[in-house]
Amino acid sequence: MERYAGNGEMRILYIDDDEALGVLLRKNLTRQGFNVVTALDRQAGMAVLEAGNVDAIALDHYLLGETGLDILPAIVAIRDHPPVVYVTGAGEASIAVEALKRGAEDYVTKSVSAEFFDVLGTALRQALERARFRRETAAAQEAVHQERDRAELLLREVNHRVANSLSLAASLVRMQASLVTDPEAVAALQETQVRIHAIGNVHRHLYAKNQVGVVDIDDYLKSLLGELQSSMRDDARPHTVALSVEATQLPTDKVVPLGLVVSELVTNAFKYAYPSGRAGEIRVRLSRRDAETIELLVEDDGVGMNPQLPAKGTGLGTRILNSMAATMGGTLVYDRDMAGTRVRVTFPISGQIRA
Numbered sequence: 001m002e003r004y005a006g007n008g009e010m011r012i013l014y015i016d017d018d019e020a021l022g023v024l025l026r027k028n029l030t031r032q033g034f035n036v037v038t039a040l041d042r043q044a045g046m047a048v049l050e051a052g053n054v055d056a057i058a059l060d061h062y063l064l065g066e067t068g069l070d071i072l073p074a075i076v077a078i079r080d081h082p083p084v085v086y087v088t089g090a091g092e093a094s095i096a097v098e099a100l101k102r103g104a105e106d107y108v109t110k111s112v113s114a115e116f117f118d119v120l121g122t123a124l125r126q127a128l129e130r131a132r133f134r135r136e137t138a139a140a141q142e143a144v145h146q147e148r149d150r151a152e153l154l155l156r157e158v159n160h161r162v163a164n165s166l167s168l169a170a171s172l173v174r175m176q177a178s179l180v181t182d183p184e185a186v187a188a189l190q191e192t193q194v195r196i197h198a199i200g201n202v203h204r205h206l207y208a209k210n211q212v213g214v215v216d217i218d219d220y221l222k223s224l225l226g227e228l229q230s231s232m233r234d235d236a237r238p239h240t241v242a243l244s245v246e247a248t249q250l251p252t253d254k255v256v257p258l259g260l261v262v263s264e265l266v267t268n269a270f271k272y273a274y275p276s277g278r279a280g281e282i283r284v285r286l287s288r289r290d291a292e293t294i295e296l297l298v299e300d301d302g303v304g305m306n307p308q309l310p311a312k313g314t315g316l317g318t319r320i321l322n323s324m325a326a327t328m329g330g331t332l333v334y335d336r337d338m339a340g341t342r343v344r345v346t347f348p349i350s351g352q353i354r355a
Contacts, residue, residue: 009035011053012124015045015071016060016087021112025058028117034124040064042071049078056124056131060087060110061095069098076103080135083127085120105130166200190231191317194267197227198259214249217258217286221245224259225266225284232270236277239270244285250294250349257324258296258347261332264317264324265298265343273302273341292349299342305334 012034016022022038029036037054039045041064048054057075059068068086075081086099086107096107105127108120170193177189201224225241233239250258266282274280285297325332330347 009033010055010124010128011035011037012056012058013037013039013045013048013054013082014058014060015039015041015063015068016058017041017062017064018060024112025117025120028114029121029124032117032121034121042066042074045071046074049075049082054082056082056128057084058087058120058124059084059104061089061092061099069095069102072099072102072104083131085123085127087120163200166196170196170200191267194228194231194263195260195320197231198224198263199256201227201259213252215252215255216247217250217255218245218247220255220259221262221284221286224262228263228266228270232267237270237274238277238279239274240279240281241266242281242283244283244287246287248288248294254328254347254349257327261296261321261324261345262298264321268317269298269300269302269341272305273300275303289346294347294349296345296347297342298345299335299338299340301338301340304339305341 010033012029014022014025014036016025016038017040019038019040022040026036026038037048039048045057045059049057059071059075061068063071072084072086075084083105084099084103086096086104087110088096088099088107090109090111092109099107106123108116108123110116173189173193173196177186177193180186180189201220221243222245225243229239229241262284266284269282273282280300280302282298282300287295289295321332325345325347328345328347330345333344335342335344
């Protein structure tokens with residue numbers, strides 16, 4: 001709805017079939033700085049509205065052949081319609097309430113006294129001020145939404161580029177591993193590749209799912225464990241991974257260290273849980289312990305381990321596990337009540353990660 005061009009006057013449309021009162025109202029409101037246009041019925045009033053340049057409407061209840069309540073829905077159906085002050089007779093509180101329900105901004109009680117014109121002028125100014133505030137608020141919210149959408153789009157692109165860069169880094173590590181002959185060096189490079197994949201997987205899920213800040217943990221773990229099983233399984237380690245996970249979303253800053261923890265534990269189980277050539281199962285289960293706490297279990301039925309003994313290999317994996325558990329604000333415990341190995345990690349869903 002086009003508004004007045006700022007000539008210092010607020011243009012008011014007054015709809016009332018009482019022509020004499022319209023003349024009197026125009027005279028009084030003109031003194032208050034309004035530019036008043038009168039209309040005797042719906043047709044004339046809607047024509048003025050369609051022409052534009054109306055800032056507010058004063059709508060009388062009793063009209064020829066209908067009431068203002070009949071016209072009000074047609075006015076408020078207009079996009080960005082001017083605010084309406086409903087004019088009722090004395091003792092018609094129920095009509096005024098109904099007018100407010102149907103979209104009127106305010107109401108005044110009609111009379112021919114000077115007080116009525118003053119009250120109407122005040123009500124029109126207040127209605128205009130509230131309407132202006134709503135428009136400015138809506139414009140500000142729209143600007144915020146647009147900036148948020150733009151930021152989310154940029155973040156998706158960043159996640160896409162980070163995922164691609166990490167995939168490239170993993171490919172370079174794989175190429176490097178193919179060029180060395182030292183078994184320990186090959187194993188170290190393969191573990192590095194797994195860790196890079198664990199982080200890159202987070203960014204791929206953020207991009208593919210059009211999400212910002214949270215990851216569907218069930219989809220993420222299915223993808224991560226599928227990659228781990230494909231990369232680790234061979235004739236010497238024909239193990240399988242069984243996943244049980246409650247569908248939930250976790251903040252990105254918790255998923256990255258969680259992915260590294262799962263990768264380290266499953267990789268260790270592949271390498272050390274079962275004797276060479278013996279097939280075994282590695283079970284991963286993630287569930288809510290309560291509304292604010294997540295529990296991760298990684299277990300196998302293999303030879304077991306003693307966390308008090310020196311770590312096999314370089315010990316880097318153990319340091320990563322302890323560091324990532326602390327980063328999530330959680331705890332990592334080795335259970336002693338089974339023949340194989342069971343590692344239990346608990347951490348809060350919310351809360352900032354620790355540096």
